[in-house]
Amino acid sequence: MTDRVTGDAAQPAGEDVRLTDPEFLVPLRHQMIKFATLQLRDPDLAEDAVQEALAGALKNQRSFGGRSALKTWVFAILKNKIADALRQRSRIVTASSLGDDEDDGETFAALFDARGHWHLSEQPTGWREPEASLRETQFWRVFEACLAGLPERQARVFMMREFVGLDADEICKALALSRTNLNVMLHRARLRLRACLENHWFAEDVR
Amino acid sequence: MPNCRESTRLMSEAQERALTWGERVALRLHLLMCAGCRNFGKHLHFLRGAAQAYVPGEAVDADAAHPDSTSVTPESDAPTGH
Numbered sequence: 001m002t003d004r005v006t007g008d009a010a011q012p013a014g015e016d017v018r019l020t021d022p023e024f025l026v027p028l029r030h031q032m033i034k035f036a037t038l039q040l041r042d043p044d045l046a047e048d049a050v051q052e053a054l055a056g057a058l059k060n061q062r063s064f065g066g067r068s069a070l071k072t073w074v075f076a077i078l079k080n081k082i083a084d085a086l087r088q089r090s091r092i093v094t095a096s097s098l099g100d101d102e103d104d105g106e107t108f109a110a111l112f113d114a115r116g117h118w119h120l121s122e123q124p125t126g127w128r129e130p131e132a133s134l135r136e137t138q139f140w141r142v143f144e145a146c147l148a149g150l151p152e153r154q155a156r157v158f159m160m161r162e163f164v165g166l167d168a169d170e171i172c173k174a175l176a177l178s179r180t181n182l183n184v185m186l187h188r189a190r191l192r193l194r195a196c197l198e199n200h201w202f203a204e205d206v207r
Numbered sequence: 208m209p210n211c212r213e214s215t216r217l218m219s220e221a222q223e224r225a226l227t228w229g230e231r232v233a234l235r236l237h238l239l240m241c242a243g244c245r246n247f248g249k250h251l252h253f254l255r256g257a258a259q260a261y262v263p264g265e266a267v268d269a270d271a272a273h274p275d276s277t278s279v280t281p282e283s284d285a286p287t288g289h
Contacts, residue, residue, distance in 0.1 A: 027264070031263050031264035032263075034263070034264075035263045035264075068262070068265065071262050071265065072262050075262050075263065108212060111212075112210075112211060112212040115210060116210030116211055116212035116213060117210055117211045117212075118211045118243045118244075123242075123243035123246075124243050124244070124246035124247045124250055125243075125246060126246055127246075127249070127250065127253070130250075130253045131253075131256075134256075134257060134260050137265075137266055138266075140261070140262075140265055140266035141266040143257060143261065143266075144263075144264075144266055158258070159258070161222075161223070162254070162255055162258035162259065163258045163259065163261060165259075167223070168223040168224065182223075183216070183219070183220055183223070186219055186222070186223070187215065187216050187219040187220070190215075190219050190222075190251060190254060191215060191219075193254060194247065194250045194251070194254060197250075197254075198250075
């Protein structure tokens with residue numbers, strides 16, 4: 001692939017990745033489809049969003065320092081396309097997309113005692129330099145595993161809110177959820193994710 | 208005064224809406240006495256930032272492209288005796 005290197009002196013050594021490189025594009029597209037499908041629950045809409053995002057990215061293609069920066073940029077475009085698709089969609093809400101997918105508050109029972117206080121072992125502890133973790137590949141692997149461990153609908157609304165960036169009203173409308181229901185799902189998702197990150201990354205004895 | 212479960216609910220909802228005056232006062236009182244919930248509040252903030260910085264599948268890519276980067280290097284400058 002050396003013929004694709006621009007020779008731009010400002011590039012960090014070694015890696016200049018083009019969106020059009022199949023080695024880059026094929027797995028990227030696969031990850032985009034996977035994410036868009038999780039969010040939109042509709043293969044056609046997901047495919048459209050990904051196509052539009054890639055077309056937009058290709059049209060405005062610029063030089064990036066490496067695959068990571070390029071990917072971040074392409075996903076930022078995809079987030080916008082997904083947000084648009086969710087905002088426009090006030091149709092078909094399948095029964096399965098309604099409500100929480102958790103049995104009577106197992107998250108709460110696992111974390112809090114009968115009086116609503118933390119179980120001793122579940123009390124959140126202080127995390128050392130959490131921001132530094134964002135630069136570590138291993139942290140993202142744990143983050144991804146923790147997300148995957150959430151009940152599916154909790155993960156979906158959490159990502160809609162925090163990654164795609166819809167506000168609560170938009171999510172309620174797109175999913176035909178009551179505000180109370182959304183609040184409960186986000187609360188549970190945050191409790192679970194937090195606990196998972198602590199248990200598998202931030203706790204003193206796991207690193 | 209709210210318990211921990213209720214306080215974490217309020218902190219979670221504060222990510223989506225402004226709390227009422229009464230809720231803020233109640234929450235603040237609880238947080239004065241509860242280190243666990245204070246930590247929870249900080250972690251919520253971190254979660255939001257992490258979700259925004261997240262790139263799906265990136266960790267998997269890194270595994271394939273740079274197998275060496277998987278080893279976690281000990282942080283020599285990290286404080287000890289936590």
